[in-house]
Amino acid sequence: MSTVATDTKQASSQPAGEMESFSYDDGIVRLFVTATIVWGLVATLVGLIVAVVLVVPWLTGGLPWISFGRLRPLHTNAAIFAFGGNGIFAAIYYSTQRLCKARMWSDTLSRMHFWGWQAIIVAAAITLPLGITQSREYAEFEWPIDIAIAVVWLLIFGGNFLMTLIHRRERHMYVALWFYISTIVTVALLHVFNNLVVPTSWFHGYSIYAGVQDAFMQWWYGHNAVAFVLTTPFLGLMYYYLPKAAERPVFSYKLSIIHFWSLVFIYIWAGPHHVHYTSLPEWASTLGMLFSLMLWMPSWGGMINGLLTLRGAWHKVAADPILKFFVVGVTFYGMATFEGPLLSIKSVNALSHYTDWTIAHVHAGTLGWNGFMIFGMLYWMLPRLYQTKLWSPKLMGLHFWIGTLGILLYIVPIYAAGLLQGLMWRAIDPATGQLMYPDFIETMPSVVPLWWLRVLGGTLYFVGVGMLGVNALMTWRARPAKYEVPVYSAPRLSKHYEDHAPAPVSELATAPVLEVGKKIEVWARMDWHRQWERLPVKFTVLATLAVVIATLFEVIPTFLIRSNIPTIATVKPYTPLELAGRQIYTSEGCYNCHSQQIRPMVAETKRYGEYSKPGEFIYDRPFQWGSRRIGPDLAREGGRQSSFWHWTHFEDPELMSPGSVMPSYDHLLTDDLKFSAIAPLVKAAHWLGAPYTNELEESDALARRQAEEIAADIVKQGGPAGVHEKQVIALIAYVQRLGTDIFRTEEAPAPSGASPGEEVPGEEAPAEPVDATAQK
Secondary structure, eight states: OOOOOOTTOOOTTSOOOOEEEEOOOHHHHHHHHHHHHHHHHHHHHHHHHHHHHHHOGGGGTTOGGGSHHHHHHHHHHIIIIIIIHHHHHHHHHHHHHHHHTSOOSOHHHHHHHHHHHHHHHHHHHHHTTTTOOOOOTTOOSOHHHHHHHHIIIIIIIIHHHHHHHHTOSSSSOOHHHHHHHHHHHHHHHHHHHHTOEEEEETTEEEESOOHHHHHHHHHHHHHHHHHHHTTHHHHHHHHHHHHHHHTOOOSOHHHHHHHHHHHHHHHTTOGGGGGTTSSSOHHHHHHHHHHHHHTHHHHHHHHHHHHHTTTTOHHHHHHOHHHHHHHHHHHHHHHHHHHHHHHHSHHHHHHHTBSHHHHHHHHIIIIIIIIHHHHHHHHHHHHHHHTSOOSOHHHHHHHHHHHHHHHHHHHHHHHHHHHHHHHHHHOBOTTTOSBSSOSGGGGHHHHHHHHHHHHHHHHHHHHHHHHHHHHHHHHHHTSOSSOOOOOEEEEOOOSOOOOOSSOOOGGGGGOSSOOSSSOOGGGSOOHHHHHHHTOHHHHHHHHHHHHHHHHHHHHHHHHHOGGGSOOOTTOOOOOHHHHHHHHHHHHTTGGGTOOOOOOSSHHHHHHHOSOOOGGGGTTOSSOOOOSBOSSOOOTTOTTTSOHHHHHHHHHOHHHHSTTOOOOOOHHHHHSBOOGGGHHHHHHHHHHTTOOOSHHHHHHHHHHHHHHHHHHHHHHHTTOOSSOTTBHHHHHHHHHHHTTOGGGOOSSSOOOTTOOTTSOOTTSOOOSSOOOTTOOO
């Protein structure tokens, strides 16, 4: 027996009610589809530019707003929130209406969502190159933009979505809707709590969290931004569009239930694995690893459910590029969700962390899973949205092969670069017991050729996106003079309802033709969950509780147990000038290349000095531990070089470090420092707990005095005179302070160049002797 279901057919268990006519709002879907393609081109182009200026920094011509440090956050945010975000919205607006048999609740809110989101993207595209940033990965936007995101995402988009569910005409909510619900509520939760700041101006704010707590919150957010922006909505996309394209039902309804709830509950715990062997408490790091390993099961449950949906339809994959995109996308999802838990294992992470291995892992998931799922969805929707044939199926097929080759040429060299970096950084000569590559710059020549191969792979991927743009444009030009707007009819949902099992669930609406001669698994009894599926508000509350409960188990101990962050008496807040220098440091995006966290490993302590302690970072808002080392770690940089050395290094990095890929920061040597802007920084830091006294009233004078001392020191060393008001002086003050506090004594503070071998009061000595002569 065969069963046929369409998007507008009422489930047999739905009692007859008043019939209502309705149509779908495909206009909003067309808008988001167009934005997805446009921002996809922008995101990949900026990524290509970033890859080029990384290896040829002089191409920027000294222009700060196109430097690697400022453009990399623009690329990541454009890829995630502009390209990925608009793709998610296009998928949700199209599928939600059809799964609910209802037009979106408010056309006005739909348009407000679209234009509000594009305005946010444009604001980000302007502010990030100008250096207006929080310097927190995937959360770089400053507080005015963060407020706009919260309003547009939660109130406008979330409100419109939830009201559509409430006013739906299909009783049971299909699995894709579950993933959409979890995405909306969890991203809102993550975004709000991670971006709580005290504003110092319209363009800057201090995080209410500091040091270890800030690192914990950032990776609670950062890991789960990947989970609930780049995973759960795309799984919803997979559950709707893959069965549609294959004309097959989802393989397993039961597996989708297990997959969904275990993924939503477990994912939220895994963030701490991003900060293994750092100043984060050991218990939090271990907990993050354990839950990351458990993610293997639900993640692969989703992959298996997707690929086995193609049972009996694999012959179509050979001929249909849309299915090829979906199959490769789901395969990359499986690869990425295998590798993620692998990288969370501490012994593996000790090698991979701070290397390009992480970059390859992220791009395998983003380019393969997210990119290809969006491409497959767009190619499937274009003829339906524009009510005409796709302009060139051959060009679509060529896009698939060019894009696949581009991904491979990107990730394979970067995996190799990551392994090279990790092995060379830890390499020790067995004969002498010393580092084989004591100078960080010695490791660069081995990876630069691999970075060039990444440029080639990125170019091919960008060309593929361009092919999609051409195909979409030409398909749009062939559209009819006036779109046909079909009108459907379905009965209004009754308030009283009894589910008589066995009964089909609305997921059968995903395929026009169902299995023949076989009992379909979704008919099996799942009464407890089927009750939730017809109660959208209750379902939303339960999904939110799953996320909140898991979060509280991690967050509460970190914030309440004092022993997690032991204090160090000699660690003092930054001076007013150093605060200004720290803001310049974050504004220029230095955290994209330099970490400030020395792990307790022999190779790291030999190269950089004493390993980092939790108590050193209690005044760091935001923390600056970093996630990648393109340059050396700076946690113990203070006093290693003279102030004039730093001046010359910012002016011409390669002169001081031959082979460096750091761009020139010549503008910092000529632009004046705004001393009047320092007082708000000091007041905000004091409000958050920094024990300032005289600094509150004399911040300008104290900053000028320290600047004059540094400028005079530069003159003594042969540098130029009259530079005490330049921005570089504040930056030098900050860099010279890094890592020196633990070598101070209360009676006589040590100079910033204190030896890394000195013992820290109240702290245990390092496990291995440290080479005090180790250079950058």
